[in-house]
Amino acid sequence: xxxFFENRDIVTPGDLLAEGNFEAGRNTYRVDSKIYACKLxxxxxxxxxxxxxxxxxxxxxSVGDLVIGKIVExxxxxxxxxxxxxxxxxxxxxxxxxxxxxPQKNELSEILDIGDLVQAKIIAFDRTRNPLLTIRExxxxxxxxxxxVKVSPAKIPRIIGRKGSMISIxxxxxxxxxxxxxxxxxxxxxxxxxxxxxxxxxxxxxxLEAHTSGLTxxxxxxxxxxxxxx
Amino acid sequence: xxxxxxxxxxxxxxxxxxKPDELRPIKLEVGVLSNxxxxxxxxxxxxxxxxxxxxxxxxxxxxxxxxxxxxxRCRYHMAPFSVQERKSPAxxxxxxxxxxxxxxxxxxxxxxxRFPRTSIDLFIEVLQADGxxxxxxxxxxxxxxxxxxxxxxxxxxxxxxxxVDGYIVLDLNDIEDKEGMADVPVAYxxxxxxxxxxxxxGQLTPEEFEEAFNLALEGCRRIxxxxxxxxxxxxxxxxxxxxxxxxxx
Numbered sequence: 389x390x391x392f393f394e395n396r397d398i399v400t401p402g403d404l405l406a407e408g409n410f411e412a413g414r415n416t417y418r419v420d421s422k423i424y425a426c427k428l429x430x431x432x433x434x435x436x437x438x439x440x441x442x443x444x445x446x447x448x449x450s451v452g453d454l455v456i457g458k459i460v461e462x463x464x465x466x467x468x469x470x471x472x473x474x475x476x477x478x479x480x481x482x483x484x485x486x487x488x489x490x491p492q493k494n495e496l497s498e499i500l501d502i503g504d505l506v507q508a509k510i511i512a513f514d515r516t517r518n519p520l521l522t523i524r525e526x527x528x529x530x531x532x533x534x535x536x537v538k539v540s541p542a543k544i545p546r547i548i549g550r551k552g553s554m555i556s557i558x559x560x561x562x563x564x565x566x567x568x569x570x571x572x573x574x575x576x577x578x579x580x581x582x583x584x585x586x587x588x589x590x591x592x593x594x595x596l597e598a599h600t601s602g603l604t605x606x607x608x609x610x611x612x613x614x615x616x617x618x
Numbered sequence: 619x620x621x622x623x624x625x626x627x628x629x630x631x632x633x634x635x636x637k638p639d640e641l642r643p644i645k646l647e648v649g650v651l652s653n654x655x656x657x658x659x660x661x662x663x664x665x666x667x668x669x670x671x672x673x674x675x676x677x678x679x680x681x682x683x684x685x686x687x688x689x690x691r692c693r694y695h696m697a698p699f700s701v702q703e704r705k706s707p708a709x710x711x712x713x714x715x716x717x718x719x720x721x722x723x724x725x726x727x728x729x730x731x732r733f734p735r736t737s738i739d740l741f742i743e744v745l746q747a748d749g750x751x752x753x754x755x756x757x758x759x760x761x762x763x764x765x766x767x768x769x770x771x772x773x774x775x776x777x778x779x780x781x782v783d784g785y786i787v788l789d790l791n792d793i794e795d796k797e798g799m800a801d802v803p804v805a806y807x808x809x810x811x812x813x814x815x816x817x818x819x820g821q822l823t824p825e826e827f828e829e830a831f832n833l834a835l836e837g838c839r840r841i842x843x844x845x846x847x848x849x850x851x852x853x854x855x856x857x858x859x860x861x862x863x864x865x866x867x
Binding site: 398400401402403404415417419424426427428442443444445446448474475476515516540542596597599600602606 | 655656673674675676685727729733734735736764765766767768769770771772773807808809810845846849850853854856857860861864
C-alpha cells in the first residue's frame, strides 16, 4: 500500500496520492485502486482514509449549517437570500410570523428588506431544489449591528479550530461576539470599534496563513501586540 | 512568390534559437485578478494570455441550466492589439471555434455533475499572440479553474508539435505555424493519461504524425510540472515567510 506524499504536503488536482487498500475521503477521487487529489490543498492520511484539505473552495449548502446571507429579493411569499453559494436560498414568510401569514395584511419588506443581513440555518437542500432557510431559533434573524468579514469558505474550519479552540481564543482575546457562518461570512460585534478592528485583523491573518502550523500562538501574539500599540 | 524563408539552419537551430525539441520559455502566475473566482496568466514565448473563471453560479439566461450538471461556458478572445494588424474586437469564426474546442478539452477534467443547475464561466483573453495560443489558452484556463477551487480530475495541459522545413519540432511559434508544413496541437491530462484535444493542420505521413504527437505529449508533461509549481507557489511563499519569522525568534 504505497503512499506518495507526506502528511500536509501541498498537492494539486490529478496528483496520485495513494494506491492500494485506501478510502477516498474529502476532495479526492478513486479510479480502481488509485486515489487522486481533485483540488489544490494539503494532503492528510488518516489510517486508511485519504483526505485533501482544500486551500480554496466555494460554499455548497448542507442541511444544518448556520449561514449569514443578504436579502436580494422580496416576493409575495418570502425572501430570496444570497448565501455566497452557487444556489440562491429561500426564506419563507411564515418563518417571520407567529400567526398565519396573510399577504394582503402583512408587508414583508417592513420585516426584512433588500440589503438586510440575516443569520439563518439551512433546513432543506438537495440537488433539485434551492436551499430553504429558517430563522426560528434563538440567535437567528436580522443582523442589526457589528461588522461582517468575508473569507474563503475553505478557511472556516481553521477559524473555528479543533473543537472550537481557535474561535474561543478569538472571542476571549478580542472581547467580541463572533458568529461564524459556514458560507464564509463572519459576524463580529464588540463593545467598541477597536475590539472589532482587532478581531477583523486576526481573522484575516488566519485566512492567509491557514495552511501553516503554530497559528494559534501567532494569532494570540498578534492580538496582544495590536492592543499594546493603542 | 517570394523566396521561401529558412526556418531551420544547418545546425538544426530554429529562428528563435531553439533546438527542435525545445519549448519556449514559460512564465505562469495564478490568482492575478482579485474580482474573479479564479484566474491565471501565462507568458509562453511572446504569447501573453489571461484567463478568468467565475462560478459556479446561477445560470443566466435560466433556460440554459441543466438539471443534472453544471454548464461550462468558454470565451476565447483576442484583443485588437494582440496581433500585427489590428483585429476587429468582434468574435471571429476562428475565435468561436477555438472557444468550442477549448471548452471541450476542459469539460472532461471538471466534476460538472456535482453542481447541477449552475454555470462556470471561463474567459480567455489573448493580450499578445505569437502562435500556439489555443494550447497556451488551455494550459492557463485549467490553472484558473483549479484556482477557483473547482474539483478536477487532473490539470489539463496543451502543447503543439509540427513539421517545419522537414523537421518535427515542438511548440511552434507564429512564423513556424504560418510558413511551416504542419501543426498538431494536443491537450492532455498527464495523470490520467487522456487526450482532450487533438487537431492537425497541414500534411504529415502516419509515421511523422506519430512522432509529432509523441513529441507534443512530451512537451505537455514538461509544462505540467510548471503548472503544478505555479499553483503551489503562492501558498509555499506564505509558509516559508511564516517559518522564517518563527525561526528568527
